[in-house]
Amino acid sequence: MPTAVSARVLSRKLSMQIIRDQKIVDDTYTTFSDDAPLPAAGNIIVSSARFAKERAQLLARPEGTFGVRLKSDEDPAILAADILALSLIAVEFPKFGDGRGYTTGRLLRERYGFRGELRAVGNVLRDQMFYMQRCGFNAFELTPGKSLESALGAFGEFSVTYQAAADDPRPLYRRRAS
Numbered sequence: 001m002p003t004a005v006s007a008r009v010l011s012r013k014l015s016m017q018i019i020r021d022q023k024i025v026d027d028t029y030t031t032f033s034d035d036a037p038l039p040a041a042g043n044i045i046v047s048s049a050r051f052a053k054e055r056a057q058l059l060a061r062p063e064g065t066f067g068v069r070l071k072s073d074e075d076p077a078i079l080a081a082d083i084l085a086l087s088l089i090a091v092e093f094p095k096f097g098d099g100r101g102y103t104t105g106r107l108l109r110e111r112y113g114f115r116g117e118l119r120a121v122g123n124v125l126r127d128q129m130f131y132m133q134r135c136g137f138n139a140f141e142l143t144p145g146k147s148l149e150s151a152l153g154a155f156g157e158f159s160v161t162y163q164a165a166a167d168d169p170r171p172l173y174r175r176r177a178s
Contacts, residue, residue, distance in 0.1 A: 017148060019129075020117065020139040022155050024148045027141070029067060029088060045069050045090055048078060059085055069121065072100040076107045083112050091137075093122040102135045109136030109166040129154040136166035 018027045029043040034050045045067045051058060058066050059082065067088025068079060079086065089108060091101045101120065108114040119139035120132050129140055129151060142151055163171065 018119070018139055018141045019148055019151060020119075022152065024152070031069065031090075041065070043067075043087075045088065047071075048074055052078070055082070067117070067119075070104060072098050072104070074104075076104050076112060079108075080112050083108075083114050086114070086116055088117040088119060088139075089114060090119040090121045090141075093120055093124055093128070095123050096125065096128075098123075102132065105132065105135035105137050106166050126151040126154045130157055134165040134167050 016027050017024055019025075029045050031045040032038055032050075034047055038044060038046070041062070043065050046054070046058065047069050048071070051068045065087065067086055067090060069090040069092065070076060070079070071092050072094055076089075079089065091104050091108075093101045101122075105118055105120075108118060114136075117139050118137045119141060120128075120137045121141045122143075124132070124140050124142050125146065126142075129137075132140065133155065140151070142148060168175070
């Protein structure tokens with residue numbers, strides 16, 4: 001029978017992998033609640049509310065070590081002034097039918113020029129990942145219990161896209177002409 005410590009380590013190991021750039025990788029970031037003390041070093045993710053409150057302290061951290069988590073109803077414009085200081089933006093998808101995160105992803109990439117890791121978190125399922133990638137997401141934290149290996153197949157399910165999107169701004173007729 002596993003001890004409490006080994007069970008904690010096991011659950012942490014299971015939740016430490018994500019899909020980034022169509023590969024399964026270890027997650028190097030830790031998400032902190034608004035009331036948890038932050039470590040002096042290490043990659044962290046904080047809520048947008050905490051970022052607003054502790055902006056100066058967070059911006060003083062070594063470059064590329066923190067990210068912000070946006071809720072689906074938050075305007076990405078709140079991060080526009082500091083977009084170059086962020087190494088990661090995590091966008092919450094609270095339920096399958098909530099499409100606001102797709103718009104947030106496109107705005108962050110196209111309007112605000114975010115070039116860091118754009119991570120989909122929350123209720124992220126295989127069926128959505130191809131479309132999320134088209135909107136600019138390059139990292140995915142799947143719903144617990146879903147297979148990362150199986151989810152990788154989502155990226156190859158469509159060979160042609162008609163519309164322009166964050167991943168390729170040219171419509172099909174422009175791609176065929178070149």
